[in-house]
Amino acid sequence: MKKYNVGIIGATGMVGQRFTLLLHDHPWFNIAVLAASGRSAGKTYKEAIGARWAMKDKMPAELENMIVLDAENDIDEIVSKVDFVFCAVNMKKDEIRALEEKYAKKECPVVSNNSAHRFTEDVPMIIPEINPEHLEVIAAQKKRLGTKKGFIAVKSNCSIQGYLPALKVLDEKYGVNKALVCTYQAISGAGKTFERWPEMIDNVIPFIGGEEEKSEKEPLKIWGKVKDGKIVLAEKPSFTAQCIRVPVSDGHLAAVFVSFDRKPTKEEIKEIWKNYSGVPQELSLPHAPKQYLNYYEEDDMPQVKLCRDLEGGMAVTIGRLREDTQYDYKFVCLAHNTLRGAAGGAVLLAELLAAKGYFD
């Protein structure tokens, strides 16, 4: 595989920092640009980050003295240096939409962590193991943008990365009818650490702005079908969600209740989870977990601290599958929110795009 030069837009943020760790020794990608706001531009990466480094691992030494560029004002320089960019910025939605389109129109593909384009009809929202076929809508998007190479592809919200795959893989055979989900979400999902958010110690906050809407609506796009150059949202299953912030550094847990059109046995469900493997596994993409869905028989699993880092934080862990009195079944699942749910999911999406020739 040829090496692609990449830029990280929002490199100083929580997700951006995670990108530097995942990409600095990547076999296919080379970090050629770090960019952020005008506040960071012109400084070395180390100066721009200051006391904000929030990762357990150290900043990659070769990036410390790289000069941070201005994502908005240095755009021509940035696109001249890279084959594509990752984007994870904290700006208003309409500003993000405009910024990402600017890069795409300058023939620079954008792999985005932001939610701004998740419901743009011709922008695919991809979980690589689940709906890689949605990439075909990129052709229609390029036509709309008037580009040959430039496009935007996004990953979905971090909250759905555990329960959506666990349910979607059961749909073809048994038809998922409805699901109720309660998520218990880590503070890194808000770009925070305990040092920067001491109010979260010994606390639970029963509200995360916008999260319940995303958790109910995004699955319907991933469940949707490409038709006439657009992704048409699925009408079913119906989802209802409550999203709660809990005092955990990383890892979003979900308690799920589900009913099917044709109720499978517990063993049939576990068999499908165990045997499921998607395109990333078939293509042996560098960040694809070998075993995507991992079921634990122990009653007290999956635990956030023990399971979130399985397969580099890219695997989904599931447990406690049992019959319910009001739904067919209930279970618990977990995914790492800044790895599988953010930077790692975006890197895997970029690997899928690279393997399919979208950056050439």
Ligand SMILES: NC(=O)c1ccc[n+]([C@@H]2O[C@H](COP(=O)([O-])OP(=O)(O)OC[C@H]3O[C@@H](n4cnc5c(N)ncnc54)[C@H](OP(=O)(O)O)[C@@H]3O)[C@@H](O)[C@H]2O)c1
């Ligand atoms: N944290 C998660 O787990 C998670 C998960 C999924 C998706 N996301 C999404 O990823 C994005 C970033 O989240 P985060 O947690 O990494 O945020 P963050 O820690 O607040 O970082 C925000 C980044 O955006 C940059 N930025 C702000 N204004 C800018 C501007 N006008 N032009 C260019 N860059 C600008 C900041 O640069 P400066 O340092 O120069 O200000 C910084 O690099 C958000 O859209 C978020 O919703 C986050």
